[in-house]
Amino acid sequence: MTVEALIRAVNNPESAQGLVRNVATLAATKDPAAIPTLVEVLKFNNPGAAVAAVSGLIEIGEAVVLYLLENIDGYNYGARAWMVRVFAGIGDPRAIDVLIEAANTDFSLSVRRAATKGLGYLQWSKVSESEREGQQAKVRDSLLLALQDGEWVVRYGAIAGLEGLSRDVSSESKTLIREKLQLFLTEEAELAVKARCQKAIQTLA
Amino acid sequence: MAEAWTLEQAIASIQQTEDASQRYYAAWWLGKFRVEDERAIAALLDALKDEVDRSPDGGYPLRRNAAKALGKLNNPAAVEPLIDCLSSDDYYVRESAAQSLEMLGDRRAIPALRLLLAGGIAAAVKAEGKPHLVQPYEAVIEALGTLGATEVVEEIQPFLEHDFEKIRYATLRALYQLTQDASYAQKLMEALKGDKLQLRRSALLDLGAIGYVPAGTAIANCFAENSLKLIALKGILESQLQRSSEQLDADSQQLMTLMDNLL
Structure with missing residues (x-):
C-alpha cells in the first residue's frame, strides 16, 4: 500500500483493533x-494506537520535532503526554523547554518519568558551543529538582537522566552532579532508587 | 482541595463522626500518605467498628478503607483488630484485612487466614447473589505465602486447579514463596504471554512480589504498560538487593538496565 492509502486507512478504521494495526503499518x-x-492519532484516546504512533514518530526522528512543537495542543492533555514521550525518545534539543516543564510540573507521573529520561539523552552536538553550557545547566537543575519528586519512579528516572547528562558535561558540572547524588543517597528511602543512585555514582567516578 | 489537607485536618476528619463521606475519604488519605501518627492509628482502629457508614448491600465502606489504610501504617497494634476483621460479614472488609495483614507481615494472622480456606476448593464458589466468591481467596492465599505459612502448603495446593485464573496465579505465587520450587514461578512467567491484558498485569505483579530474577527479561518484553512493568521489576530488584546485602551484583545491574529502558 502507498503512504497515501495507509493514511486513508488510519483515518477510516473499521475497528479499534484495525486502527492499531493500520497505525503500526503506517509508522x-x-x-x-x-x-x-x-500526530493526529495521539489525540484519539486509544492507547494501543498511540503507542504505535509514538514509536513511529521517534523512528522518523528530527523531521517530527518542528511539526510537533508547532502543533502542541494545549487543551488535549492526553495528546500532550504522548508528545512528551516522542520528544523524550528523539532527544532533539529544541524540545528542552517542553521536557523541562513536563519533568517538573506534569500531573502524570509517567509523563514526568519519560521526560526525566529524555533530558538525559539529548543530542548535545546539535547545540552551538556558546549555548551548550547554559542549556546543560538548565537541564541539570531540572533533573536535580526531579530528585525531590514524591514518586519513586520519577526519582529513578531523574538519576538515569543525570547519569546520561554527565557524559556530555564539563568536569566541574560532573563533580557537582556526583556530589548531589551522594547527598541524595543518604536521604533516599526506597531500596531500588538507592541502588540506581549507587550505580550512577560508580559510573560518574 | 482535599489533597491539600494538613495532617491536623486529616486527623480531625477521621476523628469526627458527623460527615461519613469525609471520614471515608480521610481513612484513604491517611493510608495514601502513610501517616503513622498515633492519633491516626487510634482513629482508624475506631473506624473498624463503625456502624454508621453502610452501603446498599449491607457492607461497611468506612471499615474497608480503614482496614486498607492500617496495612500501610506499619503499626503492630493493628494486627489483632485486623484479625478480627477476617470474620466480618462484609467480604470486602475481609479482603482488605487479609491484604493489610500480608503487608504488616505478622505471623499471628496465619490461623485466622487459614480458617477462610475451610472446605478447600470445593467450597470456593460464588457467594449467592454477589459478584464475588464466598471468601477473598486471592488475598488470603497471597497473604499466607508472604507470611511464610509453610504449614498450609498442602491446603492451598488444590487451588492450582481453581476456575479463576487469578486464584491460580495467587496459588502459584504463594507456593513459590513457601517452597522455592522454580516450576511455580515459571508457570507465572508463561502467564505473561496470555491473551488477556488483565491477567498479564496480574502475573506481572505476582512475579514482582516473589522477586523471581529469571523473569526480568520476560517482564520487560511483556505486552503491558511500562508503569506496571517497572513496578514488577522494582520488586524483583529489591528482593535481589536484600539477598545480596545491597551489593550491586550482576543480576541487579541487569535488572536496572531493563528498568532504564522502560522509563
Missing part, C-alpha cells in the same frame, strides 16, 4: 508524509 514506513496523521 513502519518512516515516511515524513505520515507525520501529521501519526
Whole structure:
C-alpha cells in the first residue's frame, strides 16, 4: 500500500483493533508524509494506537520535532503526554523547554518519568558551543529538582537522566552532579532508587 | 482541595463522626500518605467498628478503607483488630484485612487466614447473589505465602486447579514463596504471554512480589504498560538487593538496565 492509502486507512478504521494495526503499518514506513496523521492519532484516546504512533514518530526522528512543537495542543492533555514521550525518545534539543516543564510540573507521573529520561539523552552536538553550557545547566537543575519528586519512579528516572547528562558535561558540572547524588543517597528511602543512585555514582567516578 | 489537607485536618476528619463521606475519604488519605501518627492509628482502629457508614448491600465502606489504610501504617497494634476483621460479614472488609495483614507481615494472622480456606476448593464458589466468591481467596492465599505459612502448603495446593485464573496465579505465587520450587514461578512467567491484558498485569505483579530474577527479561518484553512493568521489576530488584546485602551484583545491574529502558 502507498503512504497515501495507509493514511486513508488510519483515518477510516473499521475497528479499534484495525486502527492499531493500520497505525503500526503506517509508522513502519518512516515516511515524513505520515507525520501529521501519526500526530493526529495521539489525540484519539486509544492507547494501543498511540503507542504505535509514538514509536513511529521517534523512528522518523528530527523531521517530527518542528511539526510537533508547532502543533502542541494545549487543551488535549492526553495528546500532550504522548508528545512528551516522542520528544523524550528523539532527544532533539529544541524540545528542552517542553521536557523541562513536563519533568517538573506534569500531573502524570509517567509523563514526568519519560521526560526525566529524555533530558538525559539529548543530542548535545546539535547545540552551538556558546549555548551548550547554559542549556546543560538548565537541564541539570531540572533533573536535580526531579530528585525531590514524591514518586519513586520519577526519582529513578531523574538519576538515569543525570547519569546520561554527565557524559556530555564539563568536569566541574560532573563533580557537582556526583556530589548531589551522594547527598541524595543518604536521604533516599526506597531500596531500588538507592541502588540506581549507587550505580550512577560508580559510573560518574 | 482535599489533597491539600494538613495532617491536623486529616486527623480531625477521621476523628469526627458527623460527615461519613469525609471520614471515608480521610481513612484513604491517611493510608495514601502513610501517616503513622498515633492519633491516626487510634482513629482508624475506631473506624473498624463503625456502624454508621453502610452501603446498599449491607457492607461497611468506612471499615474497608480503614482496614486498607492500617496495612500501610506499619503499626503492630493493628494486627489483632485486623484479625478480627477476617470474620466480618462484609467480604470486602475481609479482603482488605487479609491484604493489610500480608503487608504488616505478622505471623499471628496465619490461623485466622487459614480458617477462610475451610472446605478447600470445593467450597470456593460464588457467594449467592454477589459478584464475588464466598471468601477473598486471592488475598488470603497471597497473604499466607508472604507470611511464610509453610504449614498450609498442602491446603492451598488444590487451588492450582481453581476456575479463576487469578486464584491460580495467587496459588502459584504463594507456593513459590513457601517452597522455592522454580516450576511455580515459571508457570507465572508463561502467564505473561496470555491473551488477556488483565491477567498479564496480574502475573506481572505476582512475579514482582516473589522477586523471581529469571523473569526480568520476560517482564520487560511483556505486552503491558511500562508503569506496571517497572513496578514488577522494582520488586524483583529489591528482593535481589536484600539477598545480596545491597551489593550491586550482576543480576541487579541487569535488572536496572531493563528498568532504564522502560522509563
